Amino acid sequence: MKYRRFAAVDIGTNSIRSIIVQVDANGKYKILDDEKVLVRLGEGLNQTGKLAPAACERAIEALSRQKKIIDGYKVRAIDAVATSAVRKAANGAAFVKEIQEKVGLEINVISGEEEAELAALSAFHNFDLEGVRHLIFDIGGGSLELITAQGSHVEEMRSLELGAVFLTETFLKGDPVPPDDYKKLRKYIRRELKEQYANERGSFQCLIGSGGTVTSIAAMVTALRRERYDSIHGYELLRSEVVHLLAGLVRKTNKERRATPGLNPDRADIIVAGVTVVDELMDFFQVNVLKVNERGIREGLILRGLRKQALLPQERQRRTWRSSILEFARSCHFDEEHCLHVAKLALEIFQSLANRYKMGDREKRLLEAASLMHDVGYFINYSSHHKHSYHLIRHADLFGFTPRERELIANIARYHRKALPKKKHEEFMRLSPEDRLLVSRLGGIVRICDGLDRRRNGVVEAVDCRLDGTTLHLRLVGHDDISVELFGARTKGDLLELAFDLKLAIQGTPSEAGE
Missing domain, CATH: 1.10.3210.10 (Hypothetical protein af1432)
Structure with missing residues (x-):
């Protein structure tokens, strides 16, 4: 067969994404389908310690539809993973079993370090990082994955409980955001970063970010600047743009945020917490440039799958x-x-x-x-x-x-x-x-x-x-x-x-x- 097709499914705390690619004999692939559904699987998890029945039902419905799309493309293999919410929930194992029974998908619940590894795979594939010391991060609904690297060589990976849904439910319960609650949020993020990276301040040349928060920031900034691009992949954000954007979002009500150009209305209630994490990262590490990786973990799954199938070299060849x-x-x-x-x-x-x-x-x-x-x-x-x-x-x-x-x-x-x-x-x-x-x-x-x-x-x-x-x-x-x-x-x-x-x-x- 000249072409082979693979699919990856990423079950996150906030959304479920699936991607289908077609690979040629040289390991070159193109995207055939990319589906995203916001299901809020982690809704209420911090209070109950369990996945809510309604959230599970939304997830099963979305996965059933995505599985039908994947089957329609006659893929050769599927790599499906669940991240922070399923990993943390007391009923996570039962939910995974339910997916297998009702949808026919085998789900692998991965650790935060594995999430970080997938985000790094995608970043190395998409950016020329030769000779550059950088910090890669992926911000989801439940956790924040961080990877420090020199060029394409990973130094260490960490996973922190700094996801946008988790932080919103923990700290930001008023509308608009109460100033005291917002101060507590910032203080918590700073303390977590300081505990993990006490000696790393100012040592990175750039940040590379993926996840819905990062792509939303880029979409809002380009809308504000009246720039029109088919894709914001690779877009470079300045710290000043993030600061300016965040100042406006904090003052708005949820209804006003839903009307913000470039922002998906379904993300309006968690966007303040997410952008605050990005702002604190750029401030803590004193980095002025953030490069946007629109692909992130789901592409990392595809790359890992292709390597398992021996369709990509084990050692990454430097792209220029x-x-x-x-x-x-x-x-x-x-x-x-x-x-x-x-x-x-x-x-x-x-x-x-x-x-x-x-x-x-x-x-x-x-x-x-x-x-x-x-x-x-x-x-x-x-x-x-x-x-x-x-x-x-x-x-x-x-x-x-x-x-x-x-x-x-x-x-x-x-x-x-x-x-x-x-x-x-x-x-x-x-x-x-x-x-x-x-x-x-x-x-x-x-x-x-x-x-x-x-x-x-x-x-x-x-x-x-x-x-x-x-x-x-x-x-x-x-x-x-x-x-x-x-x-x-x-x-x-x-x-x-x-x-x-x-x-x-x-x-x-x-x-x-x-x-």
Whole structure:
């Protein structure tokens, strides 16, 4: 069988999630279905020590529906786990038995450390962490899993009773949140962190978070900033954004929180406790950046299952943003030789402009990425392929890039031909003024370099660049008649001139006598 299908089910304190993937012979997988249902399985658990009958009934109903979906996809294997609520409840074992009898799912109740291990698997798979000391965390309804790591090497894993449902039921019983209750909540979180990590303050370069609280924060922040992305996976949140968001949520009633843009209304009653945990984590460890892992434990289950089936290497091979881009572009059957050459020429021009226009490694990476993928739109159709490139890149799962960076790359590639950026271009105008200028500048470089390889034969071997006042001098070095490429560069230099406020002076070598 060419493709194999696997499913993972995560029975949490607040929600139940199932994911179905299809795997090819090389261990590459794609998501076929991703289902999430908020069931509040842990509702009232702190008071009674047991799972409530109504909560169990909601969970059985949700699992029955998800099992039917999984069966419909004819999966090869299912890995189903239950976490904090079932682990803690006195009737947890009975509930697991009931699921097996009524739904036909075998459930493995995992420890907090196993939860942490799954969250780490997902983080290592999705982020370039080479040489970075970081803290990975997954916040659920009942517990908070924490993993300290250097690169892809785990140092230690811990599980704390700091889940959003548990904290809400324990401390936040008024509406709106009473100030005294909120102070007690913060004091409790700080004490728990201090007891566990007394000597770790300020030792991490970034946090990587997963779970409904983290994705909700990202969704609310992007809504507030009027940013629109298909996925917030990889989104980077600043501490200031978390602080600002939390200050507003604490003052609101539950009804007002339910109307907050970007927030699932069903999560409104527990969101204050969850965001407070994130805020305290960032404050305690003095970390300013939080990277959002939209996938988390359920993806960790898939990765663990694939390794058990020997479909993934036991040792994780390091992924890079460049290899991810080439893999995506090859799946679109791009002209690799042409795109690699455009990227080479683009970087040569970039180097001549970088210092004056204060462009660094980040801008260089965006330019190279857009250069490599500028023509992927051919995969759909030649006509308007620059627009197709925009949409393909925007929806691509590119390793190592934030949603904002994917949007920038897509726009840069979009302007490699045809019309210049205009006010009527909705995708371009959604960007900030700063980002619009960056897209125009980098798009202008890709645009002229596409003209420099007009016949796709690499005849222009290099570009000697010299910036002199308000003029950028480009001397094309070629091994044959380069008259076509010279014409192409002069025709497609319009955006570069406009964006950098420069004049172009383009000359060819003597071998372009064919002009």
